[in-house]
Amino acid sequence: MHTLRHALRxxxxxxxxxxxxxxxxxxxRVWENCRIIAADMGGTSRPLLAAAYLHDLVNLPKNAPNRAQASxxxxxxxxxxxxxLGFPENEIAETTHAIAAHSFSAGIEPETDTARILRDADRLDAxxxxxxxxxxAVSGALNRPLYDADDPFARTRDANDTQFALDHWPRKLxxxxxxMQTETGRRIAQKRLATMHRFLTDLAxxxxxxxxxxWI
Incomplete structure (x- = not known):
């Protein structure tokens, strides 16, 4: 697996x-999340490793009109x-399904443990x-303000994450x-969510x- 990871990287x-x-x-980080989740589900696999390192192979900008097709x-x-790399057809199919199904915007339901683990692992990094x-960082690259100065937490307006960085939080994050698709993913996600809630309180x-x- 070490040699394969090096080649994929x-x-x-x-x-x-x-x-x-x-x-x-x-x-x-996604691969490390995969390893943690997979440890509670029977261990890692070649398709999971490949999916972790190739899932963003086509990385389109967040504001690209075809962003939903990236996965x-x-x-x-x-x-x-x-x-x-010598993957047989069944492992290629397992890997590519996991890659296609990991995306939030694609709306493809994961049908295998490999796909469920990758999706949770990628989302934990958000x-x-x-x-x-x-x-x-993403919002800064798109020149979006941190928040709406008149209504930072969208109390009297609809959140719009194409305009303000903070609006992406209720819209998605x-x-x-x-x-989350796995028990381990849910547990880690709740811990990380608490970190974000503390940040929002401090920011306010x-x-x-x-x-x-x-929002909390």
Whole structure:
């Protein structure tokens, strides 16, 4: 597995368009999350390792019109690499399904443990301290303000994460724990969610407004 991980990491480093939230450290964290979850479900596998390192092979910008197709395109792009690495057809199918189903925007339901583990592992990286850092890094790259100065926590307006960084929290991030597919994923997600709730309370205090209890 060590040799395979090295080969997959090299593929990602060469072929994946990297940004602050989708880079080699992200892939390493997702693989570590996979290992933790899989340890409670019978152990890791070659398809799980491959899916962890190739799931963002086609990394489209968050504001790209075809962003929802990124996971399917990544799955397609992974096939030739998996074939070159000697994966049999059944392992290729297992890997590519997991890649296609990991995306929040794609809306594809995971049908295997490999797909369920990868999806939870990837979403865990959008939560907690690292999730906070990634969310603001992405929004900063898109030149979006941190929050709406008149209504930071969208109390009297609809949250719009195409306009404000903080609005991405109720639109997506704070909803992720409810859709975890594994028991271990749910447990870790709740711990990381608590970190985000503390941040929101501290942020509200620092900007002189009430904590967003409707988000917590």
């Amino acid at each position: 090299q593929i990602a480093q060469r072929d994946m368009a990297q940004d602050a939230a989708h880079d080699l450290p992200h892939l390493d 399917a395109l990544s799955a397609q792009a992974a096939v030739s690499h998996l074939q070159a 939560l907690g301290a690292i999730g906070i850092a990634r969310a603001f 704070l909803r992720l724990p409810d859709d 205090d620092e900007i002189g407004t009430q904590a967003p209890t409707h």
